[in-house]
Amino acid sequence: MTADTSDDTDRLTRGQARLSEITGRSGEEVMAALGDVAPDFARYIFEFGYGDVYSRPGLDLRARMLATVAGLVCLGHAARELRVHIGSALNVGATREEVVEVIMQMALYAGFPAALDALMIAKEVFAARGLAAKAD
Structure with a gap:
């Protein structure tokens, strides 16, 4: 059985778009800076921080x-x-x-x-x- 990753992909895409909207930059700098030490952490920033929290209504x-x-x-x-x-x-x-x-x-x-x-x-x-x- 494989996990459905479509929700994670949506969160990542939504997070990258929100970061770009806020900072005017893509997340490539973040990914590059963390890529060789903690690439999963960069993904968490996009998915949770920008894809979930910064994308909430209210x-x-x-x-x-x-x-x-x-x-x-x-x-x-x-x-x-x-x-x-x-x-x-x-x-x-x-x-x-x-x-x-x-x-x-x-x-x-x-x-x-x-x-x-x-x-x-x-x-x-x-x-x-x-x-x-x-x-x-």
């Missing part, structure tokens, strides 16, 4: 990405992922100001050092995209 991608930024700020040790997900939040409609406000809000829960580090990462992402601060 929140739009903008809200999901702002929640993701908040969670990564609270971790305090995910600079690479925070950089990617701040960019992704901008890709799906979040504004510079919303990203900054979410990070500042997390100072209450993650602490000021975590929020400060996150603001410096956000500043780099904004600069790379030409998103200057609004003059008061």
Whole structure:
């Protein structure tokens, strides 16, 4: 008896499409980076993370990405992922100001050092995209 893998294929395809929609990139970079050490882990990222969780109804991608930024700020040790997900939040409609406000809000829960580090990462992402601060 063989397992039916059509659902897994659908989840993988859905996850790859969702990642592309969010980041503007295919998942080839993720697959390549993990291919020689843990190719199954890359597949799990697509299937579960993007194919299942990010594809759920109930929140739009903008809200999901702002929640993701908040969670990564609270971790305090995910600079690479925070950089990617701040960019992704901008890709799906979040504004510079919303990203900054979410990070500042997390100072209450993650602490000021975590929020400060996150603001410096956000500043780099904004600069790379030409998103200057609004003059008061």
